[in-house]
Amino acid sequence: xxxxxxxxxxxxxxxxxxxxxxxxxxxxxxxxxxxxxxxxxxxxxxxxxxxxxxxxxxxxxxxxxxxxxxxxxxxxxxxxxxxxxxxxxxxxxxxxxxxxxxxxxxxxxxxxxxxxxxxxxxxxxxxxxxxxxxxxxxxxxxxxxxxxxxxxxxxxxxxxxxxxxxxxxxxxxxxxxxxxxxxxxxxxxxxxxxxxxxxxxxxxxxxxxxxxxxxxxxxxxxxxxxxxxxxxxxxxxxxxxxxxxxxxxxxxxxxxxxxxxxxxxxxxxxxxxxxxxxxxxxxxxxxxxxxxxxxxxxxxxxxxxxxxxxxxxxxxxxxxxxxxxxxxxxxxxxxxxxxxxxxxxxxxxxxxxxxxxxxxxxxxxxxxxxxxxxxxxxxxxxxxxxxxxxxxxxxxxxxxxxxxxxxxxxxxxxxxxxxxxxxxxxxxxxxxxxxxxxxxxxxxxxxxxxxxxxxxxxxx
Numbered sequence: 001x002x003x004x005x006x007x008x009x010x011x012x013x014x015x016x017x018x019x020x021x022x023x024x025x026x027x028x029x030x031x032x033x034x035x036x037x038x039x040x041x042x043x044x045x046x047x048x049x050x051x052x053x054x055x056x057x058x059x060x061x062x063x064x065x066x067x068x069x070x071x072x073x074x075x076x077x078x079x080x081x082x083x084x085x086x087x088x089x090x091x092x093x094x095x096x097x098x099x100x101x102x103x104x105x106x107x108x109x110x111x112x113x114x115x116x117x118x119x120x121x122x123x124x125x126x127x128x129x130x131x132x133x134x135x136x137x138x139x140x141x142x143x144x145x146x147x148x149x150x151x152x153x154x155x156x157x158x159x160x161x162x163x164x165x166x167x168x169x170x171x172x173x174x175x176x177x178x179x180x181x182x183x184x185x186x187x188x189x190x191x192x193x194x195x196x197x198x199x200x201x202x203x204x205x206x207x208x209x210x211x212x213x214x215x216x217x218x219x220x221x222x223x224x225x226x227x228x229x230x231x232x233x234x235x236x237x238x239x240x241x242x243x244x245x246x247x248x249x250x251x252x253x254x255x256x257x258x259x260x261x262x263x264x265x266x267x268x269x270x271x272x273x274x275x276x277x278x279x280x281x282x283x284x285x286x287x288x289x290x291x292x293x294x295x296x297x298x299x300x301x302x303x304x305x306x307x308x309x310x311x312x313x314x315x316x317x318x319x320x321x322x323x324x325x326x327x328x329x330x331x332x333x334x335x336x337x338x339x340x341x342x343x344x345x346x347x348x349x350x351x352x353x354x355x356x357x358x359x360x361x362x363x364x365x366x367x368x369x370x371x372x373x374x375x376x377x378x379x380x381x382x383x384x385x386x387x388x389x390x391x392x393x394x395x396x397x398x399x400x401x402x403x404x405x406x407x408x409x410x411x412x413x414x415x416x417x418x419x420x421x422x423x424x425x426x427x428x429x430x431x432x433x434x435x436x437x438x439x440x441x442x443x444x445x446x447x448x449x450x451x452x453x454x455x456x457x458x459x460x
Contacts, residue, residue: 011066012161013126018062018074021047039063039070042086047071053088054097066126073100077134078107080124116143117150125154129161136166145173153250158205159212167212171245185249186241189216194238197257197264200224202232209261214239216255219433222453231274234450237264273447275454278324287323294319294340302348302370310347314428317459319343321424321452328444329420334380335413339421341374342387346425357397360389383410387418391425395441420445427452 022044024030034041041063051058061083062072071083081100085091103122110119116139123131128151139147148170152159159167174182189195197214198221205211205224214237215221225232243263248256282288295316300306307313322343326336349362364385374381386406390398398418406414423445429435430453440446 011126012129012155013064013066013072013080013124014130014161015074015076017064017066018072019064020059021061021063021071022059024063034070037063037065040086041070046086050086050088050091054091054100056097056100075104075107077127077131078111078119078123079103080127082124114140116140116147120147120151128155133161133163133166136163136170141173142175145170145178148173149246149248153248160206160210174246182244182247183241185247186244189247190241193242194240195244195257197237197239197259198270199235199237200227200232201235201269202227202230204230205232208235208264208267211261211264212245212258214257214259214264216257218437218449219430219435220254220256222430222449226450226453226457231276231450231454234270234272235267236270237267239264271447272450275451275458278451282320282324282327285327287327290340291316291320291323294344297344302345302366304351305353309353309431310350313459314431315343315347317428317431317452317455318346318425320455320459321427321448322421324448324451325420325424325442325444329442331420334377335417337376338380338384338387338417339424341376341381342384342391342421343424345372345374346388346391346421357392360392363388379410383414383417386414387421390418391422395419395422428456431456 024033024041025044027043030041030043044058047061048058051061056073057075060073060075062074063070064072067082069082069084070086073079073081073083079100081096081103083091083096084094085096091097106122107119110116110122116135120128120131132147132151136144148162148166152162186195195216197216198218199205199208199211199214200221200223201208202225218234221234225234239257239259240263244257244259246256246258248254248258250256279288282291298312298315300312303311305311319340322339323336326339331339345363345367346360347363349364349366350356350359351362367385374384376384386402390401393401399415402411402414402418419441423440423442426440427435427445427448430449435449435452437446437449
């Protein structure tokens with residue numbers, strides 16, 4: 001539903017999508033074609049009356065399957081105004097006449113002044129690519145690339161809507177200083193000659209063989225692969241720096257690499273686990289019931305901020321990650337219990353959401369203050385306490401702490417389970433947008449970023 005509505009409101013519009021209102025002459029035709037597209041249409045003579053009332057041309061009124069409203073006013077190629085309503089009262093209520101006249105004035109003034117930036121700024125997002133295609137040869141060379149980037153970034157559309165010849169030549173309009181800045185940004189990413197790139201892919205995405213847009217951020221690729229209700233894939237590849245056409249970091253933090261499709265080497269689909277695969281498996285193994293049993297023990301009163309970043313929902317997601325990893329790694333029931341208990345209590349000692357390597361120790365102290373007894377064998381309870389205590393320290397620090405504070409016979413098991421727990425906790429960093437897969441310790445965790453994002457969207 002979300003995806004369908006998004007497409008309805010945001011899909012690109014080109015002239016072939018617009019049908020002249022003059023093609024509907026009778027009420028019977030209006031009812032018939034309106035029923036086919038699910039919109040209210042009226043005969044053209046009524047359109048003429050409405051446009052006369054607004055001092056506008058009836059020949060520039062169109063209807064379409066796209067968009068929410070029934071009609072558009074389109075003065076090619078720069079003015080597209082959606083008309084909400086098909087009656088004089090509704091159109092007047094929404095100042096439709098004034099909106100259209102303003103758009104026409106702005107477009108005419110921009111053309112007369114040669115102000116292409118203003119022209120595109122006033123144009124409806126959905127026609128900007130078509131407008132750019134129409135005007136490309138008229139736009140001064142020193143403005144073409146900036147406008148190209150602005151048009152591309154302001155919409156929800158792929159490169160496939162631009163004229164092929166534009167995609168071949170628009171990069172030549174970058175200034176030498178701009179090209180130097182691209183190189184500087186790429187060198188800041190990596191000291192080598194290549195960079196790793198990712199791309200989120202769904203059934204609606206441009207095929208990888210034709211895709212110009214990639215990203216250096218796995219998190220961004222995960223977002224686009226799981227957009228709306230679809231579970232997609234994440235593609236991974238390598239590109240030489242000299243083949244990068246542009247590197248753009250927008251206000252939202254997306255690190256986009258624009259590159260000719262043929263320049264992406266070693267393309268592969270990352271072997272990432274999906275929720276639609278893992279949840280049924282956990283159900284089959286009885287672990288969803290285990291999750292609910294442990295989850296029912298949680299008390300909001302344990303947490304300083306039960307609805308915050310490190311509150312009850314984060315705890316539940318870590319618990320499910322623990323169960324998923326335990327099953328994948330074929331841990332014993334005792335080891336699984338240790339990790340589940342650690343998940344329940346690992347953040348109850350937090351007093352804020354910032355960096356605090358000591359909050360694990362505080363959590364163990366709080367357990368004692370609250371009289372919480374997990375009901376584990378004494379050795380397992382001690383390992384659980386060590387896991388909670390050490391989970392916010394770096395691996396180097398925890399190795400030293402384990403060596404100094406844990407009985408020798410339990411050191412290996414403590415380290416093994418701590419690494420698994422830190423992976424389970426780390427996977428939920430997708431909620432913060434800063435999950436670094438390179439920091440995960442187990443192969444099984446590396447396969448779960450997509451599952452983690454889907455889980456975050458399901459348990460929030």
